[in-house]
Amino acid sequence: xxxxxxxxxxxxxxxxxxxxxxxxxxxxxxxxxxxxxxxxxxxxxxxxxxxxxxxxxxxxxxxxxxxxxxxxxxxxxxxxxxxxxxxxxxxxxxxxxxxxxxxxxxxxxxxxxxxxxxxxxxxxxxxxxxxxxxxxxxxxxxxxxxxxxxxxxxxxxxxxxxxxxxxxxxxxxxxxxxxxxxxxxxxxxxxxxxxxxxxxxxxxxxxxxxxxxxxxxxxxxxxxxxxxxxxxxxxxxxxxxxxxxxxxxxxxxxxxxxxxxxxxxxxxxxxxxxxxxxxxxxxxxxxxxxxxxxxxxxxxxxxxxxxxxxxxxxxxxxxxxxxxxxxxxxxxxxxxxxxxxxxxxxxxxxxxxxxxxxxxxxxxxxxxxxxxxxxxxxxxxxxxxxxxxxxxxxxxxxxxxxxxxxxxxxxxxxxxxxxxxxxxxxxxxxxxxxxxxxxxxxxxxxxxxxxxxxxxxxxxxxxxxxxxxxxxxx
Numbered sequence: 422x423x424x425x426x427x428x429x430x431x432x433x434x435x436x437x438x439x440x441x442x443x444x445x446x447x448x449x450x451x452x453x454x455x456x457x458x459x460x461x462x463x464x465x466x467x468x469x470x471x472x473x474x475x476x477x478x479x480x481x482x483x484x485x486x487x488x489x490x491x492x493x494x495x496x497x498x499x500x501x502x503x504x505x506x507x508x509x510x511x512x513x514x515x516x517x518x519x520x521x522x523x524x525x526x527x528x529x530x531x532x533x534x535x536x537x538x539x540x541x542x543x544x545x546x547x548x549x550x551x552x553x554x555x556x557x558x559x560x561x562x563x564x565x566x567x568x569x570x571x572x573x574x575x576x577x578x579x580x581x582x583x584x585x586x587x588x589x590x591x592x593x594x595x596x597x598x599x600x601x602x603x604x605x606x607x608x609x610x611x612x613x614x615x616x617x618x619x620x621x622x623x624x625x626x627x628x629x630x631x632x633x634x635x636x637x638x639x640x641x642x643x644x645x646x647x648x649x650x651x652x653x654x655x656x657x658x659x660x661x662x663x664x665x666x667x668x669x670x671x672x673x674x675x676x677x678x679x680x681x682x683x684x685x686x687x688x689x690x691x692x693x694x695x696x697x698x699x700x701x702x703x704x705x706x707x708x709x710x711x712x713x714x715x716x717x718x719x720x721x722x723x724x725x726x727x728x729x730x731x732x733x734x735x736x737x738x739x740x741x742x743x744x745x746x747x748x749x750x751x752x753x754x755x756x757x758x759x760x761x762x763x764x765x766x767x768x769x770x771x772x773x774x775x776x777x778x779x780x781x782x783x784x785x786x787x788x789x790x791x792x793x794x795x796x797x798x799x800x801x802x803x804x805x806x807x808x809x810x811x812x813x814x815x816x817x818x819x820x821x822x823x824x825x826x827x828x829x830x831x832x833x834x835x836x837x838x839x840x841x842x843x844x845x846x847x848x849x850x851x852x853x854x855x856x857x858x859x860x861x862x863x864x865x866x867x868x869x870x871x872x873x874x875x876x877x878x879x880x881x882x883x884x885x886x887x888x889x890x891x892x893x894x895x
Contacts, residue, residue, distance in 0.1 A: 424886045427453055431460065431606045438603055443467055458488035458869040459534065459604035465497060470600045474505045488869040492521035492528055493539050493598070496547075500597050503551065512551045519544045526573055532849075533868075534605040542568040543596045546580055553592055562587045609848050664690050666701075669850060675766045676756075684850070755820055759795075761786060761829045763880075771817050775810040788831060796828045837863050839874070839888035853881030861888055 434449035447467045453460055465480030481498035484491060499514030519541060522528060527540045545568035552561035565584050572580060579596070586593040668686040672679075680703055682688060688701040754768040757778075765785055769778060783790035796805040797816055805828055808816060819825065839861050847854040853874055855861060861874045861883070872885045 427455060428606050428610055432611050434463070435603055435605050438467070438601065443471070456483065458484045458491055458494070461487065462491070462494050462497070463603045465494075465501075466598070466600075466603060469497065469501055472504075474501050477501050478505070490521055490868065492518045493530060493535070493537065495521065496539060496544060497598060499547065500595060503547075503554075503595060508551050508554055512548065512555075515544055515548045515551065519548065526571055530604075534607065535602060537598055537602050540572075540577070542572040542577055542580060545571065546583060546596050549583060549587070550593060550595055553587060553590075558587060558590055666690050670763065675768070679766075755823050755825055757825045757827060759785070759827045759829050761831075771820060771823075773813075775808060775813050778808075778813075782827075782829060786829070792831050794830045796830075797826065798828075837890070839863055840891045841876075841888050843887050845883055845887050847881065851882055853879060853883045855883070863888075 430449055430453050434446045434453075437443075437446035437449060447464065450456075450460055450464045450467070456464070461480050461484035465477045465484060468474075468477035468480060478498065478501050481494055481501060484494040485498065488494070495514045495518035499511045499518060502508070502511035502514060518539070522539070522541050522544070525541065527538050529538045530536075531538075545564045549561040549564040549568065552558075552564065562584070565580060565587060568577075568580050569584065579594070583593040666688055668682045668684055668688060671684060672682050674681050680688075680701065682703060686703060688703045690699050690701050692700040694700075755771045756766060757769050758764060758766050759782055767781060767785055769781060779790050779793060779795060782795065783793055786793070795808040797808060797812075797819065798805055799815070800819060806812060808827070816825070841855050841857055841859045841861060844856045845852070845854060853861070853876055855876045859876055861876045863872050863874045864880070865873045866885075870885055871882050872888070873880070873882050874888075
């Protein structure tokens with residue numbers, strides 16, 4: 422079943438459900454051959470609402486099997502087990518759903534197509550109910566008190582009522598997802614399924630013939646001579662005054678020469694370096710700033726309406742960073758730049774052993790040291806050499822002007838190169854835009870349908886169905 426056919430069938434099934442025709446909606450979902458995690462979740466919700474618990478359990482099993490981190494699927498299967506009086510299995514699923522929240526108070530599934538927020542306090546509410554059903558009242562009270570501390574809105578009054586019921590050793594109601602809520606396909610994809618009349622009807626806009634509304638073919642008419650034209654912006658002046666770029670990621674400065682910016686800020690790139698750093702102007706200040714992975718050039722078509730005027734001054738020289746070599750008491754370390762999915766900089770004392778350097782990089786990136794691999798380029802060679810304890814003496818000898826560059830990769834991320842089968846236009850800042858035939862490096866798997874990757878120096882997410890492995894027969 423093609424992606425377009427699956428998308429159309431999915432949209433039709435959701436439309437049936439919204440009209441109240443649950444039977445037709447379920448039939449449409451079941452006819453989809455390659456059922457994704459979201460499709461299986463929808464099937465499970467429809468069966469659960471019909472009290473078909475056995476079939477609902479199998480559907481949620483399929484959903485979790487294709488996306489083992491879908492917390493809302495564990496939550497729904499826990500409700501299914503509870504209604505089947507399988508309390509031990511229900512408790513395990515609710516606990517797994519709470520674990521998949523990863524310490525957050527909630528998960529908003531709206532970006533993925535489900536208008537529902539899964540709150541940690543409501544998951545704990547159900548965990549407390551299962552413990553109460555099993556007669557473990559102390560455990561139930563402990564989880565409900567934790568839920569009271571985690572609730573962030575006044576609408577969770579049912580948790581207070583649950584605590585009162587526990588004190589009286591009485592059961593209370595289960596919290597579930599409202600009936601009728603389903604994962605919907607991306608509205609931008611659905612809009613492309615509709616037939617559009619790109620030609621339209623011809624209409625006379627300007628003519629020297631009075632009351633001329635003819636829309637067919639006719640001999641040439643005299644043309645308007647002095648038609649107004651939009652003034653063209655001088656390209657040379659624009660190049661001298663800096664190019665506007667939108668900041669994609671937050672950048673925290675490590676030295677006083679670097680510039681702190683937030684996502685959405687507009688900066689003007691004045692000079693670019695060969696080391697992925699650039700001189701930019703922001704709010705009248707000139708600083709050094711990471712360019713390649715952190716900013717994206719603003720499209721000229723909408724630049725006049727969305728960004729301020731560029732600075733009226735020529736680009737200054739790139740400011741020289743103070744290394745502190747003039748005064749050894751001020752600075753005696755080495756600035757180490759580490760290229761990962763983004764670029765970081767840190768100050769390390771020269772001569773440190775491999776374990777100390779690896780631990781510093783691990784702490785900075787917030788990733789386990791056991792999964793990280795460091796490499797560097799020897800002078801006169803473009804090949805990367807893996808860093809270990811035996812390479813540290815050579816590594817520190819490559820330091821120039823108290824600077825050193827490393828490359829880092831995460832062994833836990835299965836990186837592979839894929840080829841784009843179709844062009845993909847970004848609809849949000851998190852999306853990765855590419856064209857048909859582009860090579861994309863896959864960095865990680867977000868879920869069953871989305872991947873995170875890098876293309877042309879930009880990192881973002883994209884649908885997995887848009888790419889394919891070039892080494893496999895299609």
